[in-house]
Amino acid sequence: MNPTIKDVAQRAGVSVGTVSRVLAKNKTVSEDIRAKVEATIEAIGYRPNILGRSLRLNKTDIIGLVVPDITNPFFAELAKHVEMLASAEGYSVLLANTHDDPEAEKQQIETLLGRLPAGLILVPVSNSLVDGLISGTRTVTIDRPLSGHALVAVDNREGGYLAADHLLALGHRRIGYISGPNSTDVSAERREGFLRRLDEFRETNPGEYVAPQVVEGHFDYRSGEELGKKLLTQADATRPTAIATASDQQAIGLLRAAGDMGLRVPTDLSIVGFDDIPLASLVLPRLTTIRQPIAEITRLALEGVLGSHALQEEYKLRPVLIERGSCAAPPVP
């Protein structure tokens, strides 16, 4: 069995309270006793039992991280950042996947809560089932809002707006949009920003406007590929010359679809993604995309969970357009 604080006390000839006090650096202990205790701790290799401490203090140094799917590169990146910052502060990260299933999400959050985490970082799937479930645990929400908790997110409208703006500036008029699930706010907001820029354009250029073609699916590769096919199998005259997507994964799926159909990117088709996952700069052509400031998101989230004062209600961080090789002027007809 591991040595306990009692063993240390006994061996050092002091009381357990005293040992506890030398462990808590900032308490007042005489120098010689502190030295002696530290020596015995070293000698018998004592490591405080975290369970005892947690029970006594009624809190742990664990941070719960709930994401829809760790396999999604964006969430993997998020998890990595969270884990890095958390472990630098002496916290550990408990990981849970919801698989976009509200029922599973509820379940996961409940068991996480049962472990009395110091805080919760949550990318919510649904509001209905989780609403009111969390109380007394510092929680910040990423990407999607949950009433009663701070939200840290990229400004999705702005992101969509930037994508549309870029495409219009290049001269595209027939523009497609591959959206995420309509049920999610993230998705709705990105699309909304995108469409808003087009509306603005219509107002200033009444003659040129062509209605965007919007299709809806999931955020994953496969959806991008399928919806891409759908969008692209049209006569040259109506087929979009540019498509914006709600995620890089969709964009990469779309890239594939375009390739399958013999369309060259960016010559025949311009594509702009969303997120800027690591892979975005490694596909062929490199993907022009809307970058989420993920380090900043993580920093804020952890501050909200661990920091001394609560976060403000909502942070909307500015996305930035990363120009790479997947966009060009539309082909001349």
Add this chain to the structure above:
Amino acid sequence: MNPTIKDVAQRAGVSVGTVSRVLAKNKTVSEDIRAKVEATIEAIGYRPNILGRSLRLNKTDIIGLVVPDITNPFFAELAKHVEMLASAEGYSVLLANTHDDPEAEKQQIETLLGRLPAGLILVPVSNSLVDGLISGTRTVTIDRPLSGHALVAVDNREGGYLAADHLLALGHRRIGYISGPNSTDVSAERREGFLRRLDEFRETNPGEYVAPQVVEGHFDYRSGEELGKKLLTQADATRPTAIATASDQQAIGLLRAAGDMGLRVPTDLSIVGFDDIPLASLVLPRLTTIRQPIAEITRLALEGVLGSHALQEEYKLRPVLIERGSCAAPPVP
């Protein structure tokens, strides 16, 4: 404050011991008391405090998962599977990244161990620092061995062998190999299997043999791209017509490099990857690769950690060649 077992006992008019016994399903309690207790539990919304239980039992229902980098799609996939199986059994997963840094690995394992996990699933980076660190915690190692602990891994030699075999069968003779870091066994084994098949070929076909070109780097995209460039910037007569890699990430980087240099895959260059990450079937062309049976790996690992009897020393699972679109016969000169 949350209700405790004491509150339940008091409200139900029984002792805490009794409540505890109804909580432990398999204990003997009279029917009426069980009903009454369960009713009050329901009524006041009691949820057992896991810390109290863990302290008493001196063990938790947490599984530690230590990977080099959760951002690597293979490990993300692994994490997802681990989390799924673990949570089905009522366990939670504590995630730690080592960033391929032995020092960080040691640190991470130590703090994880301090949390008294029920088990540890570990993809080790180094042996030296971690050796002997873990005792008394059920541990299984994935991918790379660690003395004293069970290992579950794909048969890397077999994998390398399969790749070489496939390429040879297609008629390739000038074959390149992009290896992972020489310091890792995984990498060494894959390369070894690959080279072994070539050696065999040389023995049976003495005239035809051309020495393979092997380069070494990391398992990531970037390395694949850089090493790919290095391998491909040669006169047509010596440039490999096929390259096998030690990871799909490398293969995808290589795909990019080839594209940048105007080489078409598979017409001008055949590529075979390793792992079969989700993305492998979504790049253009779809990647022919050596699949790791990741579900099986996870299943075994969890069995080793949670199961009733220890795992045997070492499991080497069979990889399988997944033929897709990145390989073809070599171009006729």
Add this chain to the structure above:
DNA sequence: TCACAATGATGAAACGTTTCATATTGACAG
């Protein structure tokens, strides 16, 4: 009717901490 076994409930101890009220010590002022 009585002894005894079987069944089921109880109370207390224990897990390893932290903290708080109390005790001890020494120095110093009066």
Add this chain to the structure above:
DNA sequence: CTGTCAATATGAAACGTTTCATCATTGTGA
């Protein structure tokens, strides 16, 4: 020499469980 005060150490309680030795209450057979 006594009383006070500061500084520091002690002991015990408390956190929420589980378990084990007891104890109480039945039912059974003679």
